[in-house]
Amino acid sequence: MKKIIVPVDFSEHSEYALKTAAKLAKKYDAEVLALHMLEMSELVLTASEGLQYEKASFFIKLSEKKFETFLNKPYLKDIKITPIIKHFKVFSEVDEVAKKHDANLIIMGSHGTSGIKELLIGSNTERVVRSSEIPVLVVKNKNIDVNFETVVFACDFLEESIKPYINAVKMFDSLNAKIHFVYVNLPNERFQSSLEIERKVVNFFTKAEGNLDKMSDVHYVSDYTVEEGILNFSNKMGADLIAMPTHGKKGLAHFFHGSVGEDVANHATLPVMTFKI
Structure with missing residues (x-):
């Protein structure tokens, strides 16, 4: 196991996944690819070319700053972390990043869902599970024994x-x-x-x-x-x-x-x- 992808949306559940990845990375001397999917709003995408560029640059810089803070955690010390920001609209495209970087595993946090909400809306984790060609590890809490x-x-x-x-x-x-x-x-x-x-x-x-x-x-x-x-x-x-x-x-x-x-x-x-x- 050499490369682990962790999609990050800054939620506590994506941090559970990041902590799990950190444990596996330390155990197997692996690299963690922290992936943030930057979703551009329709307002940005339909703006004029100049305005679109300015707004996109603003959101990218904002995400980079937030990402840097999110990854500044003691448990990530001495682990090779590669932050990646992609302008995708859906999490199903995580698999493209996995293929490009020849990753071995995707780790995602999930709180789980049930009932009609699950059927109609689904979750980012479900989308990745459906689309990924490499194994996906789904974790529910921060204290996973790897x-x-x-x-x-x-x-x-x-x-x-x-x-x-x-x-x-x-x-x-x-x-x-x-x-x-x-x-x-x-x-x-x-x-x-x-x-x-x-x-x-x-x-x-x-x-x-x-x-x-x-x-x-x-x-x-x-x-x-x-x-x-x-x-x-x-x-x-x-x-x-x-x-x-x-x-x-x-x-x-x-x-x-x-x-x-x-x-x-x-x-x-x-x-x-x-x-x-």
């Missing part, structure tokens, strides 16, 4: 999950973490027998690893929703982190079907790391 010794990786063991699985194993091997895999079996029409699930898991590891060495680390649980199954199992295992693939669904597909990865990231008290399918 010694991720026990990780629960939730998986449906479909072939489309092989890529995020491989990326997750690579990430957690580098962190010396123990991974427990969990499959959540649901009632009604989505119920599968133990034999059906095991066949799916065997096929998955055969294609992903070429062996069945990790079969002993797979757990089957039953619950009413995938989200509840993941959260309940993680609490039972005393997990330090929940990891999972996410489809990154958008628009109507996201509205009607949702994304378990986003739901868990929203509602878990544990930190959650997502890997895009």
Whole structure:
């Protein structure tokens, strides 16, 4: 892990992410890229060319000053911090910055959302989770222990999950973490027998690893929703982190079907790391 991106909006939750990044940076000698997304108002964007330049310069200087103050924290001492200000209108474009700088991880703070507000408005964190091609770590508080010794990786063991699985194993091997895999079996029409699930898991590891060495680390649980199954199992295992693939669904597909990865990231008290399918 060499480069960590932290989107900063000067809120307490973005500071939670910054503190977590600082801990990981110290542990792995990584660089922290603190990214502020400067959103220009419509008034600035529609002003005349000369006036537009003056207003843009004013907001850039104001942000730079505020950014400098925000990054002047004792816990960032002796850490390589690179401040970046981009003139983007939405947080989904964080992924472009990650690709440009060859970053390994994005860390975002989130207070979580629920109900109709979540469906209609969403959050900056959700947008990044949906769009990012690299892992996204979502944290909820300032006292995150980055010694991720026990990780629960939730998986449906479909072939489309092989890529995020491989990326997750690579990430957690580098962190010396123990991974427990969990499959959540649901009632009604989505119920599968133990034999059906095991066949799916065997096929998955055969294609992903070429062996069945990790079969002993797979757990089957039953619950009413995938989200509840993941959260309940993680609490039972005393997990330090929940990891999972996410489809990154958008628009109507996201509205009607949702994304378990986003739901868990929203509602878990544990930190959650997502890997895009």
